[in-house]
Amino acid sequence: MTLKEKVIEEIRKIYDPELPVNIYExxxxxxxxxxxxxxxxxxxxxxxxxxxxxSLPKEVKDGAMQVEGIENVDLxxxxxxxxxxxxxxxxxxLELNL
Numbered sequence: 001m002t003l004k005e006k007v008i009e010e011i012r013k014i015y016d017p018e019l020p021v022n023i024y025e026x027x028x029x030x031x032x033x034x035x036x037x038x039x040x041x042x043x044x045x046x047x048x049x050x051x052x053x054x055s056l057p058k059e060v061k062d063g064a065m066q067v068e069g070i071e072n073v074d075l076x077x078x079x080x081x082x083x084x085x086x087x088x089x090x091x092x093x094l095e096l097n098l
Contacts, residue, residue, distance in 0.1 A: 003069050004034040007041070010063040017052055021095050023060070027087025030078065037071040039064050044083045 001009075011032070012024045023029060023043075031042040043060060045053055057077050064073045085098060 002034070003037070003039070003067065004032055006067045007032055007034060007039050007064045007070065010067055011041075011060060014056070014059050014063055016046075016056075019096065021088075021092045023056070025089040025092040025095075027089065027092070028083060029060075034070070037069055038074070039067075039070050039072070040074045040076070042076045042078055044078055046083050048079060 008024060008029075011029055012022045014023050015021065016023055016026055016028075019026065026046075028045065029041065029043050031040075033040045041060060041064060043057065045056065050056070057075055061073045061075045064070055064075075085093075088096075088098070
């Protein structure tokens with residue numbers, strides 16, 4: 001398993017506090033890149049006023065840092081493109097009956 005796959009595996013352990021689906025399947029993670037033990041993660045939230053706007057990005061960064069071999073995590077919180085339900089995986093849509 002590559003470092004990128006391990007980082008994604010850790011991110012899949014993080015769930016939205018209001019939904020029974022992990023944030024990766026929800027489509028909140030836009031990009032994960034790993035280069036020379038450095039991870040760069042681009043993510044969003046469902047809304048800018050999300051109640052976990054402070055804690056969720058930190059949880060993602062901390063989770064990625066748990067991966068053996070990752071020395072640095074650069075997490076970028078972006079709002080463009082805005083998140084919408086079409087970004088969810090089919091599994092997430094089934095879980096939420098959408």
